[in-house]
Amino acid sequence: MAKNVFVNDYSELVHPDMLAAFAAAGTGAKGNYGLDGHSARAASLIREKIGRDDASIHFAAGGTQANMLVLSHALRPYEAVIACESGHIATHETGAIEATGHKVCVARGEDGKLTASAIAEAAQYHSDEHMVKPRLVYISDSTEYGTAYTKAELTRIREACDEYGLYLYVDGARLGCAMNAKGRDLTYGDLGRLADAFYIGGTKNGALFGEAIVLLSGELKANFRHQIKHRGAMLAKGAAIGVQFEALFEGGLYDRLASRSNEMAYKLAGGIESMGYGFRYKVETNQIFPLLPKTIASALSAEYGFHIWEEIGGYSAVRLVASWATTDDMVDGFLSDLNGAAKGIRRSSGDR
Numbered sequence: 001m002a003k004n005v006f007v008n009d010y011s012e013l014v015h016p017d018m019l020a021a022f023a024a025a026g027t028g029a030k031g032n033y034g035l036d037g038h039s040a041r042a043a044s045l046i047r048e049k050i051g052r053d054d055a056s057i058h059f060a061a062g063g064t065q066a067n068m069l070v071l072s073h074a075l076r077p078y079e080a081v082i083a084c085e086s087g088h089i090a091t092h093e094t095g096a097i098e099a100t101g102h103k104v105c106v107a108r109g110e111d112g113k114l115t116a117s118a119i120a121e122a123a124q125y126h127s128d129e130h131m132v133k134p135r136l137v138y139i140s141d142s143t144e145y146g147t148a149y150t151k152a153e154l155t156r157i158r159e160a161c162d163e164y165g166l167y168l169y170v171d172g173a174r175l176g177c178a179m180n181a182k183g184r185d186l187t188y189g190d191l192g193r194l195a196d197a198f199y200i201g202g203t204k205n206g207a208l209f210g211e212a213i214v215l216l217s218g219e220l221k222a223n224f225r226h227q228i229k230h231r232g233a234m235l236a237k238g239a240a241i242g243v244q245f246e247a248l249f250e251g252g253l254y255d256r257l258a259s260r261s262n263e264m265a266y267k268l269a270g271g272i273e274s275m276g277y278g279f280r281y282k283v284e285t286n287q288i289f290p291l292l293p294k295t296i297a298s299a300l301s302a303e304y305g306f307h308i309w310e311e312i313g314g315y316s317a318v319r320l321v322a323s324w325a326t327t328d329d330m331v332d333g334f335l336s337d338l339n340g341a342a343k344g345i346r347r348s349s350g351d352r
Contacts, residue, residue, distance in 0.1 A: 005082055006268075006334070007305035008204075009174070009261060009286060009323035015206035021238075021247035030239040033241065034059055039242025045213055045249035046200065050229035051190030054213040058224060059241040063173045064093045064235050066199040071136060073102035073195070073227040074220055076294045079135035081169075082122045086144045088171055103132045112145030112282055113153065114138075114286035116160040123164040137161055138170035142178035145280075146265075146287030149178070151186040159195045167217065170198035176205045176258025177285040182266065196220060202244055206257045206324050210241035214341035257324035261286035264331055271335040280310065288322075291337075292314045299341040304334060 005011055030036040045055035059065040067089055071081055081104040083090045087096045091105050097104055107118040107124070114137065123134050137157065141147045150156075161168045170191065172178075175198070179188060191198060195216040202210040215221045228234045236243065248254040265286040269279070272290045280289040289309055294301075297308065297316035309315040322331075 003097075005305035006322065006326075007307060009321050010204045010231050011266055012323060015253075015255055015257065015324060016242050017247055018120055018208055018294055020208060020244050025063070025239070025243045030237075032236055032238065033234050034238030034242065036239040036242055038200060038239050038246050040143040042212070042242045042249060042322070045246065046214065049188050049249060050214065051189040052192040052214075052216060053086050053217075055192065058213045058215070058228060059235075060199070060211050060213055060228075060233065061209055061241070062203060063088070063171065063199070063201060063294045064096050064211050065136075065231075067093065067097050068100060068223075069227060069231055070103060070169060070197050070199070070213060070220070071097055071138070071315060073224060074136050074169070074230070075102050076135070077101055078133055080105050080126070080132035081136045081138050082107055082114070082119055082134050082141075082166070083138040084118075085113065086112050087114070087138055088140055088144060088173070089121075091137055091144070092315065094208040105132070105134055109143075111147045112143030112146055113149060114157065115153075116156040119157065119160040119166070120164065123160075123166065127327065129326035134164070135164060136167040136169055138169050138171065140173065142174045142181070142285040142287070144287075146285045147282055147291065148181040148184060148187060148284045151190055153191070154186060154194050161176040161196075167196040167220070168194065170195050172199045172285075173201040173211075174204055174258075174285065175302040176254055177182065177262055177287075180255055180262055181284045183284075192216065200245075200254075202241070202248060203270075204323075205254060207244045207248065210244055212241075212245050227259065229296040230262070258286075260324050261322050264326040264328075265320070267328070268320060268322060268331045268334065271331070275335075275339060280312070286322045287315050290320065291317055293342075296338070300324050300334075300338060305335060 082105045085106045107122045197215050201214040269283040269288045307319040309319045
Protein backbone atom coordinates (compact mmCIF):
# COMPACT_ATOMS: atom_id res chain seq x y z
CA MET A 1 0.00 0.00 0.00
CA ALA A 2 1.24 3.49 -0.81
CA LYS A 3 2.48 5.13 2.36
CA ASN A 4 0.55 8.25 1.55
CA VAL A 5 -2.22 8.69 -0.99
CA PHE A 6 -2.89 11.72 -3.18
CA VAL A 7 -5.01 9.73 -5.61
CA ASN A 8 -8.38 11.30 -4.71
CA ASP A 9 -10.32 13.22 -2.07
CA TYR A 10 -12.80 10.55 -1.03
CA SER A 11 -10.69 7.60 0.11
CA GLU A 12 -10.95 8.80 3.73
CA LEU A 13 -14.15 7.28 5.04
CA VAL A 14 -15.79 10.24 6.75
CA HIS A 15 -14.99 13.42 8.68
CA PRO A 16 -15.35 13.00 12.47
CA ASP A 17 -18.02 15.70 12.60
CA MET A 18 -20.25 13.50 10.44
CA LEU A 19 -19.89 10.67 12.94
CA ALA A 20 -20.74 13.11 15.72
CA ALA A 21 -23.79 14.24 13.77
CA PHE A 22 -25.01 10.65 13.41
CA ALA A 23 -24.49 10.10 17.13
CA ALA A 24 -26.36 13.29 18.00
CA ALA A 25 -29.25 12.30 15.73
CA GLY A 26 -29.71 9.22 17.84
CA THR A 27 -31.47 5.96 17.07
CA GLY A 28 -35.05 7.17 17.24
CA ALA A 29 -37.39 6.80 14.28
CA LYS A 30 -36.96 9.35 11.48
CA GLY A 31 -39.10 10.22 8.52
CA ASN A 32 -38.54 8.09 5.44
CA TYR A 33 -37.42 8.84 1.86
CA GLY A 34 -35.88 12.23 2.64
CA LEU A 35 -39.05 13.54 4.30
CA ASP A 36 -37.45 13.93 7.71
CA GLY A 37 -36.52 16.83 9.94
CA HIS A 38 -32.78 16.60 9.28
CA SER A 39 -33.24 16.70 5.51
CA ALA A 40 -35.70 19.58 5.83
CA ARG A 41 -33.26 21.53 7.99
CA ALA A 42 -30.39 20.83 5.58
CA ALA A 43 -32.50 22.01 2.66
CA SER A 44 -33.35 25.22 4.52
CA LEU A 45 -29.68 25.90 5.21
CA ILE A 46 -28.80 25.39 1.54
CA ARG A 47 -31.57 27.75 0.42
CA GLU A 48 -30.20 30.35 2.80
CA LYS A 49 -26.66 29.79 1.49
CA ILE A 50 -27.61 30.39 -2.15
CA GLY A 51 -30.20 33.09 -1.46
CA ARG A 52 -33.08 31.21 -3.10
CA ASP A 53 -36.10 30.51 -0.91
CA ASP A 54 -37.78 28.91 -3.92
CA ALA A 55 -35.07 26.28 -4.52
CA SER A 56 -36.18 22.65 -4.51
CA ILE A 57 -33.62 20.48 -2.71
CA HIS A 58 -33.26 16.73 -3.05
CA PHE A 59 -30.57 14.31 -1.93
CA ALA A 60 -28.83 11.57 -3.89
CA ALA A 61 -26.25 8.97 -2.95
CA GLY A 62 -23.58 9.90 -5.52
CA GLY A 63 -22.57 12.25 -8.30
CA THR A 64 -23.24 10.04 -11.31
CA GLN A 65 -26.67 9.30 -9.88
CA ALA A 66 -27.35 13.02 -9.42
CA ASN A 67 -26.29 13.79 -12.99
CA MET A 68 -28.40 11.01 -14.43
CA LEU A 69 -31.45 12.02 -12.40
CA VAL A 70 -31.39 15.68 -13.40
CA LEU A 71 -30.43 15.30 -17.04
CA SER A 72 -32.89 12.51 -17.83
CA HIS A 73 -35.60 14.53 -16.07
CA ALA A 74 -34.82 17.73 -17.97
CA LEU A 75 -34.58 16.28 -21.48
CA ARG A 76 -37.19 15.00 -23.89
CA PRO A 77 -36.28 11.84 -25.84
CA TYR A 78 -34.87 13.77 -28.83
CA GLU A 79 -32.97 16.31 -26.74
CA ALA A 80 -29.25 16.29 -25.91
CA VAL A 81 -26.69 17.83 -23.57
CA ILE A 82 -23.64 19.91 -24.49
CA ALA A 83 -20.52 19.14 -22.44
CA CYS A 84 -16.81 19.87 -22.58
CA GLU A 85 -14.68 17.03 -23.98
CA SER A 86 -13.21 16.48 -20.51
CA GLY A 87 -16.59 16.68 -18.76
CA HIS A 88 -17.31 13.88 -16.32
CA ILE A 89 -20.47 12.74 -18.12
CA ALA A 90 -18.46 12.48 -21.35
CA THR A 91 -15.48 10.60 -19.97
CA HIS A 92 -15.97 8.88 -16.61
CA GLU A 93 -19.60 7.83 -16.20
CA THR A 94 -19.63 4.73 -18.41
CA GLY A 95 -22.29 6.09 -20.74
CA ALA A 96 -24.78 6.66 -17.93
CA ILE A 97 -26.37 9.65 -19.66
CA GLU A 98 -26.42 7.94 -23.05
CA ALA A 99 -28.06 4.94 -21.37
CA THR A 100 -31.05 7.16 -20.54
CA GLY A 101 -31.43 7.83 -24.28
CA HIS A 102 -29.72 11.22 -24.53
CA LYS A 103 -26.67 12.07 -26.60
CA VAL A 104 -23.77 13.97 -25.07
CA CYS A 105 -22.62 16.52 -27.67
CA VAL A 106 -18.94 17.08 -26.93
CA ALA A 107 -17.60 20.61 -27.39
CA ARG A 108 -14.10 22.00 -27.16
CA GLY A 109 -12.94 23.32 -23.82
CA GLU A 110 -10.23 25.61 -22.50
CA ASP A 111 -8.38 24.32 -19.44
CA GLY A 112 -11.29 22.01 -18.77
CA LYS A 113 -13.87 24.79 -19.00
CA LEU A 114 -16.69 25.07 -21.51
CA THR A 115 -16.96 28.44 -23.24
CA ALA A 116 -19.91 30.47 -24.47
CA SER A 117 -18.54 30.34 -28.02
CA ALA A 118 -18.31 26.55 -27.93
CA ILE A 119 -21.91 26.36 -26.73
CA ALA A 120 -23.03 28.62 -29.58
CA GLU A 121 -21.14 26.52 -32.11
CA ALA A 122 -22.72 23.29 -30.87
CA ALA A 123 -26.21 24.78 -30.76
CA GLN A 124 -25.92 26.20 -34.27
CA TYR A 125 -24.53 22.97 -35.70
CA HIS A 126 -27.60 20.99 -34.61
CA SER A 127 -29.86 22.90 -36.96
CA ASP A 128 -32.89 20.78 -37.83
CA GLU A 129 -35.11 17.85 -36.93
CA HIS A 130 -32.71 15.33 -38.45
CA MET A 131 -30.34 15.88 -35.54
CA VAL A 132 -30.68 15.76 -31.79
CA LYS A 133 -31.72 19.06 -30.27
CA PRO A 134 -29.37 20.49 -27.62
CA ARG A 135 -31.41 21.52 -24.57
CA LEU A 136 -29.00 21.54 -21.65
CA VAL A 137 -25.44 22.69 -20.97
CA TYR A 138 -23.38 20.65 -18.51
CA ILE A 139 -20.34 22.08 -16.74
CA SER A 140 -18.43 20.97 -13.66
CA ASP A 141 -17.06 23.39 -11.08
CA SER A 142 -14.35 22.78 -10.22
CA THR A 143 -13.49 21.07 -13.49
CA GLU A 144 -11.82 17.74 -14.04
CA TYR A 145 -8.56 19.70 -14.41
CA GLY A 146 -8.96 21.52 -11.10
CA THR A 147 -9.81 24.85 -12.71
CA ALA A 148 -12.71 27.03 -11.54
CA TYR A 149 -15.14 29.28 -13.40
CA THR A 150 -15.09 33.01 -12.82
CA LYS A 151 -18.24 35.06 -12.43
CA ALA A 152 -17.68 36.59 -15.88
CA GLU A 153 -17.25 33.17 -17.51
CA LEU A 154 -20.38 31.75 -15.92
CA THR A 155 -22.34 34.88 -16.82
CA ARG A 156 -21.34 34.52 -20.48
CA ILE A 157 -22.38 30.88 -20.41
CA ARG A 158 -25.72 31.87 -18.91
CA GLU A 159 -26.21 34.41 -21.71
CA ALA A 160 -25.43 31.78 -24.34
CA CYS A 161 -27.91 29.40 -22.70
CA ASP A 162 -30.59 32.09 -22.78
CA GLU A 163 -29.87 32.87 -26.43
CA TYR A 164 -30.27 29.24 -27.51
CA GLY A 165 -32.96 28.13 -25.07
CA LEU A 166 -30.75 25.85 -22.97
CA TYR A 167 -30.80 24.85 -19.31
CA LEU A 168 -27.56 25.40 -17.39
CA TYR A 169 -26.60 22.56 -15.06
CA VAL A 170 -23.51 22.53 -12.83
CA ASP A 171 -21.92 19.31 -11.60
CA GLY A 172 -20.69 20.29 -8.14
CA ALA A 173 -18.80 17.17 -7.09
CA ARG A 174 -16.04 19.53 -5.90
CA LEU A 175 -18.14 22.66 -5.64
CA GLY A 176 -16.76 23.51 -2.21
CA CYS A 177 -13.21 23.68 -3.54
CA ALA A 178 -14.34 25.81 -6.48
CA MET A 179 -16.25 28.25 -4.28
CA ASN A 180 -13.27 28.61 -1.94
CA ALA A 181 -10.56 28.85 -4.61
CA LYS A 182 -7.98 31.61 -4.34
CA GLY A 183 -9.12 34.77 -6.09
CA ARG A 184 -12.65 33.39 -6.46
CA ASP A 185 -15.20 36.06 -7.39
CA LEU A 186 -18.21 33.78 -7.93
CA THR A 187 -20.47 33.46 -4.90
CA TYR A 188 -23.08 30.91 -3.88
CA GLY A 189 -25.64 33.63 -4.56
CA ASP A 190 -24.31 34.05 -8.10
CA LEU A 191 -24.63 30.33 -8.67
CA GLY A 192 -28.20 30.41 -7.39
CA ARG A 193 -28.97 33.22 -9.82
CA LEU A 194 -27.18 31.91 -12.92
CA ALA A 195 -27.83 28.14 -12.91
CA ASP A 196 -31.06 26.27 -13.55
CA ALA A 197 -29.85 23.34 -11.46
CA PHE A 198 -26.71 22.11 -9.76
CA TYR A 199 -25.62 19.71 -7.11
CA ILE A 200 -23.48 20.23 -4.04
CA GLY A 201 -20.95 17.45 -3.57
CA GLY A 202 -20.66 15.94 -0.12
CA THR A 203 -18.84 12.69 -0.94
CA LYS A 204 -15.61 14.51 -1.85
CA ASN A 205 -15.86 17.00 0.99
CA GLY A 206 -16.08 15.06 4.22
CA ALA A 207 -19.40 13.23 3.98
CA LEU A 208 -19.66 9.45 4.19
CA PHE A 209 -21.69 9.72 0.98
CA GLY A 210 -24.30 12.00 -0.53
CA GLU A 211 -24.95 14.96 -2.79
CA ALA A 212 -27.56 17.73 -2.59
CA ILE A 213 -29.43 18.41 -5.84
CA VAL A 214 -30.62 22.01 -6.15
CA LEU A 215 -33.38 22.70 -8.69
CA LEU A 216 -34.08 26.35 -9.52
CA SER A 217 -36.07 26.26 -12.75
CA GLY A 218 -39.77 25.75 -12.22
CA GLU A 219 -39.94 23.30 -15.11
CA LEU A 220 -37.35 21.07 -13.48
CA LYS A 221 -38.96 21.10 -10.05
CA ALA A 222 -42.21 19.50 -11.17
CA ASN A 223 -42.53 15.78 -10.35
CA PHE A 224 -38.85 15.34 -9.52
CA ARG A 225 -39.58 13.01 -6.62
CA HIS A 226 -41.35 10.76 -9.11
CA GLN A 227 -38.15 10.80 -11.17
CA ILE A 228 -36.06 9.88 -8.13
CA LYS A 229 -38.26 6.87 -7.38
CA HIS A 230 -38.50 5.85 -11.03
CA ARG A 231 -34.71 5.75 -11.31
CA GLY A 232 -34.30 3.68 -8.15
CA ALA A 233 -32.58 6.51 -6.30
CA MET A 234 -35.00 7.16 -3.44
CA LEU A 235 -33.32 6.07 -0.21
CA ALA A 236 -35.64 4.73 2.47
CA LYS A 237 -33.12 6.03 5.02
CA GLY A 238 -32.77 9.40 3.32
CA ALA A 239 -32.17 11.00 6.70
CA ALA A 240 -28.65 9.53 6.55
CA ILE A 241 -27.79 12.14 3.92
CA GLY A 242 -29.87 14.87 5.52
CA VAL A 243 -28.01 14.51 8.82
CA GLN A 244 -24.69 15.01 7.04
CA PHE A 245 -25.69 18.06 5.03
CA GLU A 246 -27.25 19.58 8.11
CA ALA A 247 -23.85 19.23 9.81
CA LEU A 248 -21.97 20.52 6.75
CA PHE A 249 -24.00 23.71 6.44
CA GLU A 250 -25.08 24.45 10.02
CA GLY A 251 -21.84 26.17 11.02
CA GLY A 252 -19.79 26.59 7.87
CA LEU A 253 -18.06 23.19 8.00
CA TYR A 254 -18.56 22.66 4.26
CA ASP A 255 -16.46 25.68 3.32
CA ARG A 256 -13.86 25.01 6.01
CA LEU A 257 -13.20 21.50 4.77
CA ALA A 258 -12.97 22.65 1.15
CA SER A 259 -10.66 25.50 2.11
CA ARG A 260 -8.40 23.03 3.90
CA SER A 261 -8.26 20.82 0.81
CA ASN A 262 -7.26 23.81 -1.31
CA GLU A 263 -4.74 25.04 1.25
CA MET A 264 -2.90 21.72 1.25
CA ALA A 265 -2.91 21.61 -2.56
CA TYR A 266 -1.47 25.13 -2.73
CA LYS A 267 1.29 24.18 -0.29
CA LEU A 268 2.05 21.08 -2.32
CA ALA A 269 2.10 23.07 -5.57
CA GLY A 270 4.32 25.76 -4.08
CA GLY A 271 6.90 23.22 -3.00
CA ILE A 272 6.87 21.51 -6.39
CA GLU A 273 7.21 24.83 -8.19
CA SER A 274 10.14 25.83 -5.98
CA MET A 275 12.01 22.79 -7.31
CA GLY A 276 11.63 24.10 -10.84
CA TYR A 277 8.74 21.99 -12.10
CA GLY A 278 5.80 23.37 -14.08
CA PHE A 279 2.14 22.42 -14.24
CA ARG A 280 -0.15 21.12 -16.99
CA TYR A 281 -3.06 23.26 -15.78
CA LYS A 282 -3.47 26.29 -13.55
CA VAL A 283 -3.37 25.55 -9.85
CA GLU A 284 -6.72 26.82 -8.57
CA THR A 285 -8.30 24.15 -6.38
CA ASN A 286 -7.39 20.87 -4.68
CA GLN A 287 -6.45 18.98 -7.86
CA ILE A 288 -3.02 19.84 -9.22
CA PHE A 289 -1.18 18.48 -12.26
CA PRO A 290 2.60 18.91 -12.00
CA LEU A 291 4.82 17.96 -14.94
CA LEU A 292 7.48 15.61 -13.60
CA PRO A 293 10.21 13.78 -15.53
CA LYS A 294 8.97 10.26 -16.23
CA THR A 295 11.81 8.69 -14.27
CA ILE A 296 10.93 10.74 -11.19
CA ALA A 297 7.20 10.06 -11.51
CA SER A 298 7.95 6.35 -11.80
CA ALA A 299 10.19 6.43 -8.72
CA LEU A 300 7.56 8.22 -6.65
CA SER A 301 4.76 5.90 -7.79
CA ALA A 302 6.35 3.09 -5.77
CA GLU A 303 5.59 5.01 -2.58
CA TYR A 304 2.64 7.27 -3.40
CA GLY A 305 -0.76 6.83 -4.97
CA PHE A 306 -1.54 9.20 -7.85
CA HIS A 307 -2.76 9.11 -11.43
CA ILE A 308 -0.52 9.51 -14.45
CA TRP A 309 -2.87 11.86 -16.28
CA GLU A 310 -0.97 12.45 -19.50
CA GLU A 311 2.44 11.73 -21.04
CA ILE A 312 4.06 14.76 -22.69
CA GLY A 313 7.45 14.10 -24.20
CA GLY A 314 9.78 13.03 -21.41
CA TYR A 315 7.35 14.24 -18.73
CA SER A 316 4.35 12.82 -16.94
CA ALA A 317 1.48 15.10 -15.96
CA VAL A 318 0.49 13.52 -12.66
CA ARG A 319 -2.70 14.31 -10.78
CA LEU A 320 -2.26 14.95 -7.08
CA VAL A 321 -5.42 15.51 -5.03
CA ALA A 322 -5.49 17.00 -1.54
CA SER A 323 -8.42 16.50 0.81
CA TRP A 324 -9.75 17.73 4.14
CA ALA A 325 -7.69 14.95 5.72
CA THR A 326 -4.38 15.89 4.08
CA THR A 327 -1.87 17.02 6.69
CA ASP A 328 1.19 19.24 6.57
CA ASP A 329 3.32 16.21 7.35
CA MET A 330 1.91 14.38 4.31
CA VAL A 331 2.75 17.29 2.05
CA ASP A 332 6.20 17.76 3.56
CA GLY A 333 6.92 14.06 3.18
CA PHE A 334 5.98 14.04 -0.47
CA LEU A 335 8.06 17.12 -1.21
CA SER A 336 11.04 15.62 0.59
CA ASP A 337 10.73 12.38 -1.36
CA LEU A 338 10.31 14.28 -4.63
CA ASN A 339 13.49 16.19 -3.93
CA GLY A 340 15.26 12.99 -2.93
CA ALA A 341 14.13 11.16 -6.05
CA ALA A 342 15.42 13.96 -8.24
CA LYS A 343 18.80 13.96 -6.49
CA GLY A 344 19.06 10.18 -6.69
CA ILE A 345 18.36 10.12 -10.40
CA ARG A 346 20.89 12.87 -11.01
CA ARG A 347 23.53 10.92 -9.06
CA SER A 348 22.81 7.69 -10.90
CA SER A 349 23.09 9.45 -14.24
CA GLY A 350 26.44 10.96 -13.24
CA ASP A 351 25.07 14.51 -13.18
CA ARG A 352 26.79 16.17 -10.24
